[in-house]
Amino acid sequence: MAKVLMKGNEAVAEAAIRSGCRLYFAYPITPQSELIEYMSRMLPKVNGTFLQAESEVAAINMVYGAAGAGRRVMTSSSSPGISLKMEGISYIAGANLPAVIVNVQRGGPGLGDIQPAQGDYFQATKGGGHGDYHTIVLAPASVQEFADMASDAFDLADAYRIPVMILSDGMLGQMMEPVEFKEAKTDEEIAKLDNQHKDWCIHPKEEGEAPHHNEINSLEIDPRVLEQHVLDLEKKYKLIESKEIKVEEYNINKDNDMVCVAFGTASRIVRSAVDQLNAEGKNIGLIRPITVWPYPYATIANALHDKVKKVMVFELNLGQMVEDVKLAVNGKVPVGFFGKVGGIVFTPEEIKAKIEENL
């Protein structure tokens, strides 16, 4: 298929539909409104259901219900709306259900503003809702990757029966870049995917089918039962940590003068600065976590070659992922941080100056 020029918000919606998403519930919020608009236009054309819920809380609980019925379902919002969904995400995680949630982050806290930010890193990767649970969190850095992650997110959600979040931001949502879509799944392929969930999902008894009792629940009032349930969840999280880490290493080699770490939109600005410095004869490497949970601790630890005297972390927040980088570096070298907040995005020139200061 030929490349088309599309906004990230629209590209991820189109890719979700092509991946078999036929159910989508959400409430509008800037800067992700093109996503909900696209779904409202396109889902009815493929016999899907688009519903603008009365609130974000209602939308995530509709997702909970549809996920319990074993269907590919998605919701999306931007930071303040994602906070409202957190209770439901915890329920979905507790009930072992697959679902996809897109966060097009904006400046916070509170209502904040509508410009790009990465202030929801802690919320996305360290819980957000209550209880011992994780969501897989994917962090795209281009419109193409944003779109590709829709199908990855549905596949991961199905494989592990876990909510998967795509952690994007206002810049990726609003910008247009060329994107090439994968072949759309046919109705037969989607039915086959849905049928794979029959052993656990809520569904009517079919002709000839043995009676079944599938229960969708996150309440276990007996502590012994809940203990076992949470330990089972932990096993799943360990398995995901061992198999699903994704990371991009950019110019990482044994002669690096410095290693930088950045994710999503911020990583693109850092890459501009790294390119400029390397063209001037420096040797700077960049590690870009693609999954921010599970986190690529080992990749960062392994990149600390002899000449690396410092690791620099750049984020559009006050310093959140830097804590994970410090865990990975484990005191071997100092870890520096530079961030911007309020929806202000740093320039390549600012990053270049920060790297030079710390070399």
Next chain:
Amino acid sequence: MIYEIISSGFGGQGALTIGKFLAKAGMKEGKHVSWLPSYGPEMRGGTANVSTVISDKPVASPIVSFPNVLVALNQPSLDKFASSVVKGGFIIANENLCPKIPTFEGVKTISAPLSKIATEIGSEMVLNMLAIGMVIGLTDMIKYETIEADLTAFLEKKNPKLLELNLIAIKKGIDLTK
């Protein structure tokens, strides 16, 4: 080669569309492109602007801080961005809405009464196509044929009259740079 363009004007003048057509043409010519609009709150009478990058290499930062091409359709756009244009770059200004056009050493400024010419061609709507023509005339960013093919596919059946006006406007824009 990397072109970093800022296109800016009042909301409704087509500044964002200029960036979109340039990016789309760049994509069709096999280049790497990005298009990032300003979407924040703007004062009435301020600027709607877009950063467009067209490059032989993958686009790292889509934010344009120092453009090598500025298309300014009104005075606030000139005031905001003209001083950031790099040496060797171009400023395209709409004389009708830019009473004070600054000059900078090493930056080539080309101005024309674009609003007036657009009305003479037959529609204020083709203002942005005049600007695209000027970009084509001044740089080797994209080819006229690519835009022509794109517009033809888009408008041939839907609005052939507007297609004709658009193509006239692009050619006129190219002429204005000679």
